[in-house]
Amino acid sequence: MNLEANMIATPQRFQLSAVTEGMAINPYAIRRDFPALQQSVHGKPLVYLDTAATAQKPNAVIDAVAHFYRHDCANVHRAVHALGERASAQYEAARKKVQSFLGAQHSEEIVFVRSTTEAINLVANTFGRSHIQAGDEIIVSEMEHHSNIVPWQLLTQSVGASLLVIPFNEQGELDLDAYATLLGEKTRLVAIGHVSNALGTINPIAQMIEIAHDRGIPVLVDGAQAVAHMSVNVRELDCDFYAFSGHKLYGPTGIGVLYGKREILASMPPYQGGGDMIANVTFEKTTYADPPQRFEAGTPNVAGAIGLSAAIDYVTHLGIGGFAEHEDILLRRATEAITSIPGCRIYGQASAKVGVVSFTLDGVHPHDLATIVDREGVAIRAGHHCAQPVWQHYGIAATARASLGVYNTPEDVDTLMDALDIAAKLFR
Amino acid sequence: MSDLSNLYQDLILDHNASPRNFGELDCPTHRKEGSNPLCGDNLVLSLRVEDDIIVDVRFSGSGCAISKASASLMTAALKGKTIGEAEALFASFKDLLTSLEPSPASANQLGKLAAFSGVRQFPSRVKCATLAWHTLEAALHANDVASTE
C-alpha cells in the first residue's frame, strides 16, 4: 500500500476521493443512510463500534421490511391469492439474490435459516448424523466462535467421534502445518471460520479447502464475519458449505443462509419436520421435498429474507470491494492509537485482518472499560465474544473489542481513544 | 455526582485495586465457585462457619472492578455475622440494587456496602455486584455452581 493510502483520511479527503476514484467508501455520506446512528446516548453522539456483534441497518433494509408488512404480507408457497404470489416471488427472488451474491451455481443451493448458528446446527444434525460415525474425526480451529464448536461437540459426543483442533500462533494465525498433520484417514469434515470475530484474522480458507479436498474431505466455512468485509465466491473457494447471518451484513436479525453444494444437500436427510418440507405425507410414510425446501420446515422468515436481499443490494451498490480498504485505514489508526496507550495490549495481529481490535488495558477490566466508554457515547463489546478457547490460549478471561463497519469514520476512532483515556484516568 | 463517579466510588476503586481477604482458606467448611457465564467473571468463595457464625471468609478469582470490590467488601462485612444476619444483609443489598424504592432501613443496615448504590443506574452491571453474594448463598446452601444467569 502506498503512502497516500496509509495517511488518515479526513472528511475532505474522503469527499475528494469519492469523486475522483469512485470506488472509495465515503462513511460521512453512508452514515446518513443509518437512522440509528443519528442518535445520542447519555447525551453524547452515538459512536457505534460493535458492528461485529451486529451491524446497524440502513433505511433501504428497514423500508424493505416495512414495505413487505405494509403491502405484501402473506405466507409463501401456499397461497394462490395476489399477496401470496407476491410474497412467494419476493422470497424466491431473495434466494436468487443470495445465490448471485455468493456466486453459487444454483439457487437450490441456498437454504434460508435463522442464523449462522442454525446453519451450522443444520449441517451437524443432517450431514453430520448421516455421514459421521464412531471413530471419525471432525477438525475445527482454536479460534472458532462457540457456534462452530458446540454443534460439533454435541455430534461427536453422541456418535463417539472426536473433535480435533488446529492451533494458532501468538499473532492469531492458524498453524497450517499442524492442520496438514491433523487431516487423516478418519477426517470426515473440516469446519473453519473464514474470519475470526475475536481476533479479526482472515484465515487462508481457499488454501485450507484445497488441502482438505486433496484428501476428499468436505469443508464447512463459517462466514459470519466475512461477508460484510469482502466479496465471497463459493464457487471459486469450492467450499462444500458456507454459513452466514443477515444481521452482520447490515440486514435483519433472524435470517441467515446456508449454502451447500447441490449434490451434498441432496444426500442429506431433513433437519426439522413440518410443513413445506415434504413431498407427500401419510401416517405410513412421508417423502421429503428436494433441497432447499427439505431444510426449510414451517413458515420461513419471509420479511427477513426480503430485508437481507435489500441489504445485499445496498452493500453491492456501495461497492463491497472497497469495504476492506476503508476499514483497513481505520484499523491502522485504531491499532496505532491503542498501542500507544501505556498498558494497552492488542490480541490478534495477523497480517490479514478485518476491522476488529480486541484489547486489554492494565488495571481496568474490559467490562469497566465498556461501561465507561458507553457513557461517552461509544459502544464497544467486552467479554469473551463467544470464543472462550481464544482467551484460554492467551491465559485471560476477557477483552474489550472495537469493531468497524462501513459507516465508521476516523473521528469515531478518535472518540474511542478519548474515552479510553477517561477510563485510564478514572482507574489511576 | 455523575453516574460514572457514583458507580466507581473511591471505596470501590480502592477495593478493586487492593482487594481484602483475597485468596483461599486452608480448611474451609464451605467452598463454592461462582461465575457469570456471559462475561466470563469467576470467583471462588471459601468460608469457615463455626456454631452458625462466619468466622472467616476469603475469595479469589477474576472479574471487573464492581464484582471484585463487591466480593472484597462482602467478605469484610460477613466476618462475625451469623448465617441469618448474612442472609438479611444480602436481602438488603439486593433491595438497594434492584428495587424501585429501596427501603431506608436497608441502606442503614448496609454500612460500607451502600457504596454500591450507584449500580442501580447500570442495570447490566447489577449481576457483577451480586455475583459474590449469589456464590455465598450457594455455598451456604450447598447448591451446585452459583451463577447469576
Ligand SMILES: Cc1ncc(COP(=O)(O)O)c(C=O)c1O
Ligand atoms: C465467527 C462467528 N461465527 C458465528 C457467529 C454466530 O452468528 P449468529 O449469532 O448470528 O448465529 C458469529 C456471531 O457472533 C460469529 O462472529
